[in-house]
Amino acid sequence: MRMAELSAESGVPVPTIKYYLREGLLPQGERTSRTQASYGRDHVRRLRVIRALIDAGVGITGARKVLDTLDDPPPDAPTLLGAAHAAVTPSYDSPVSSPVSAEAEELVERLGLPVATCDQERLADVSRALEILRDAGFEVPPAVMSTYLRSIKDIATAEVADVPAEGSEEAVRYVVLGTALAEPLLLALRRVAQQAATAERFSTGG
């Protein structure tokens, strides 16, 4: 199909498609003349993935890293997961300067991962997230933190249990896209659940 059809089919405007082509996010079509190229179903699928990543807040740089990982996946599941995480983690303006806190290490251990084997970037993320809370003078109460750990562990266990058989293209898509694209869903569900719990606790009766 031509560029105009690709745009109609994918719902992505032509100038945006041209931008993705220039940025290398979308592979070039097959040249059919000096000024025209032909695009296929793969381009439609790819455009949908790009749009989904951008909508999920990954940004152009993050989208490129996710797509690179999809195109050239690492051979084993743990390495693939690390690459997927790195791809969807925003690179902060300033590197973490402060050392990883003992509290972050404790949380990682409580999630069942020996600190020594935890990906250093992930450990730094946890430490940074705790720092954000502490800087605001906000402490997560111990009972709430225990629920966080137990619930998040349940979520991750269910997610990983469902990864298709190792090495398949399906597994790669699942890990890479599932990691990035499920975040908005989890956060949106949390807010709805908070509204439900608040209504239950503070209902005025009557």
Added chain:
Amino acid sequence: MRMAELSAESGVPVPTIKYYLREGLLPQGERTSRTQASYGRDHVRRLRVIRALIDAGVGITGARKVLDTLDDPPPDAPTLLGAAHAAVTPSYDSPVSSPVSAEAEELVERLGLPVATCDQERLADVSRALEILRDAGFEVPPAVMSTYLRSIKDIATAEVADVPAEGSEEAVRYVVLGTALAEPLLLALRRVAQQAATAERFSTGG
């Protein structure tokens, strides 16, 4: 204290403090001369909250909305929660054009909230998050979705159960800051937990 001490105390550079003062995020200090003002502990605390919000990715506009809610909180808990959610929700470039999906409504009901009473913005968020996944050709398997709902419900229930007695300043801080600032922690914990679960499932033994 003077501006330079406020900077040293809070760790926020003087030009940034001046920017927050101009933007109205930080209240003016008490004038002590034509060119100087004096700042107190409240300013230090406020600066820490601003930094935490910015670090959590809320942005200047979001930070302003959160601070406005802290300064002038709605009287009852459900309204407060709605204001807190609105403050920390990024405003998307394009409004939701598509109608809320039946799937989104079903998830909200499964979280224990009748669709009719669900905040429309939250419902739209869930619908949009599902759309992002669908656009990428990614479907959350039913078993994983059930775990999401159960775990997120547990998290929200624990969070709301721990909100201090209604109406207090502490309750307001808890709801407004806890909603925004715990998100990076939950997402960071999820990745660590995924690494733990992956190591467990795909360990090569030996």
